[in-house]
Amino acid sequence: FSAGELQADAKEFLREAIRSGSSERREEKIIIVAHSFGTSQCVRILENLPDEERSAVGGVVLIGGNIDEKFPAIFYLPTFVLRGLQPRLTSLFLSAAYQKKYLEENPDRNQAAAKACNANPMFFVKAFYAQNCWVHGREVADAFGRRGSLPVLVLHGADDGIVPVSAGRRLANAIRKENGCSTVKFIEINDGSHQVFEEKPKEVGDLILDFVSCFV
Secondary structure, three states: OOHHHHHHHHHHHHHHHHHHHHOOOOOOOEEEEEEOHHHHHHHHHHHHOOHHHHOOEEEEEEEOOOOOOOOOHHHHOOHHHHHHHHHHHHHHHHHHHOOHHHHHHOHHHHHHHHHHHHHOOHHHHHHHHHHOOOOOHHHHHHHHOOOOOOOEEEEEEOOOOOOOHHHHHHHHHHHHHHHOHHHEEEEEEOOOOOOHHHHOHHHHHHHHHHHHHOOO
16 A cells, blocks of 8 residues: 555545444544554544544544654665565564563464564565655644644553654644643553553553543
């Protein structure tokens, strides 16, 4: 997928959800939950979503997101070099994305994640990182400022080795600046990394349910 195709697919999925629920449950709202680079795609979709469709969105949950950053330069290396580095890149990713204790206690998950990472064609990975970038401040302003406020919950693992927790704070502050302090909440989750929803599913689930219950 190109960057535009990825965003178009996500937007069409959201529109289908809006259409399928509009006739039967007009009072119910859609809650968007996005993780990692999906948080940037979420902001860009909201930025360009027509007002009549945006009104169906009741709130947004962003997990492990970033703002105004570039992807690692290593992915600009030639594809054949990346193929040779792939096992090492996978190992580094898993150690940064998960708590060591979680991987030790869940060896099957560790093996499955490593297998999935090593199965990714590196030409695809290279193309993905070459075409995409984290959301910029002006896009946040368009999505959350000029277009009206939305309740937003920003969650971030305190020990995230992929996207540092400071980046999650910056994202929350940028949204808060445009959206209004009362509708934006940032929560740092202790003993959680980038895949915090896998490591601490109950805590993450409870936080999302508490967030949703405040306005639904």
